[in-house]
Amino acid sequence: MSPQKSHTPQYRPTVGLEIHVELATASKMFCACTNKFGDPPNTNVCPVCLGMPGVLPVMNRKAYEFAVRVGLALNCNIATYTKWDRKGYYYPDLPKNYQISQYDLPLSSNGYIDLPVDSQVKRVGITRAHLEEDAGKNVHDLPDCTGVDLNRAGVPLLEIVSEPDMNSPQEVMVYARAMRQLVRYLGVSEANMQHGHMRFEPNISLWIFDEAETDGGHYTPIVEVKNLNSFRALEKTVVFEIERQINEWQADSQNYRMDKMSKQNRGWDDVKEITVFQRHKEEAQEYRYFPEPDLLPVEIDEAWLKQIRSQVPELPAARLERFQKEFGLEAKLANLLTSEKSIADYFEQAVRAGASAKRAANMIQSQGLRLANERGTDVGSLGVWPERLAQLCKLADADKVSATATVAIFEAMMESEDSAEKIAQDKNLMQVSDASELESVVQQVLTENTKAVEDYRAGGKKSKKARGFLLGQVMQKSKGQANPKVAGEIIDKKVLG
């Protein structure tokens, strides 16, 4: 990576990522409690998710289908037979003292995702994706005690485990962002980071090859960092760990090796921006997995799989490519439009309703997304439905309104049900581009301003200013409705001949 001196080893980061995604179902995984963030503590709870004795969990069909949908989108093998297991550990936010998860028969495995990294395709393997239930939340800022809120306990949680295929912080970030985009495209999660819908656990190690070594190279001990809940924390953690592991290796190159030191867990300190040692693997929990007797296995047949497959939409990468080919959009704009499914859908519907692709794309970029962002909503919810955006695009394409006027018209359309054309007329924003209609106005202006006409015709210093003045007069007389380009052409023709 960096320039090598003879005593400095070369290294390559090796990172795998576990991602936990909360699924956007209406109810929890194994009980009918509401799956919702932000309610008062312990109000979305029932005997099942509180871990009361004698209760029985029942699977949420939609959660299972959502999970399979992700497995399909990640090119995984979908298991025709899966079961549930209990993962035992003790923590206050886990009321049953075990978590229902999938251990040896996950619902999907052996997939991959292709990512754009430095204009190349980087393939990252997906080891497995399985379903489990989320734990509750511990609140630590209470006096003398820790508070436990079990609203989140039992929310369907998808764990996606990658192969250690990522070799730089950049690749980790591209992967993590692509996963967020994917689950949002699939409609299985809001993936709202502020609501903790997505959490990351990177496994970080370095492959070190030092020419001084006879065996050619080795790995540093793997470090697993738990529970990162922002992209920022993920990136900083990976960058920090790479740096830290190089230093550790340089301090003790003989012993800081995977074969001599066990895996360790570290935590991210968001204030100091460092990782902190927690424990070595041999001290780590033993989860004592065993089959969950309270739940029945799931068998999935071709018909059901086909039905779930039909719910997988065109995926972001394919859509990005198509937008560039089909609509002739440049990569950057196509990227923006396909960043969210809602934006891409909105754009395509406007084009299907008759908008030219480039006009619609630019309008969405410069106005729709800006306004949606200002109002904290998405572009499709601004009130300017795709069909109405198409009306506005058509007006602009026909030169009936100026590019500047589209801004005001778009904003007015958000508040009104009227057509783009009616709004433009009501606001006097229709533009006159018809030369015959503009001729008389121009003639009148020229007759009233002979000095400026002479200055313009004379050329030299004053010429340009005089032309600007004449055009300004035309705009004023037409109440701003003259198409300045057409009006300018008429002035030029009449004055210069």
Add this chain to the structure above:
Amino acid sequence: MSAKIGPEQVRKVAHLARIKLSESEVEQFSEQLSDILTYVDQLNELDTSNVEPTTHPLRLSNVFRKDEAGETLSNEAALANAPKKHGGFFAVPKVLE
């Protein structure tokens, strides 16, 4: 008969299950657990090479519920049995993150 489960293993399992055992109990459970395993070992006499592994004793699968939110407990009812509560939370001894 040699013990299949020694005292060390009993102590470890007890720790994982957060159960406190006296030394005599460790001894007792070591014997009992070993006996149970020996008993279950009889199954090894059967030839199961042509039998699919069982993952669940019931020959049923795919029992689902619809994804619909139903009734929940009130906060008062949820906390009714809690030895300690605080502002709608279950209160437990301070946990260090």
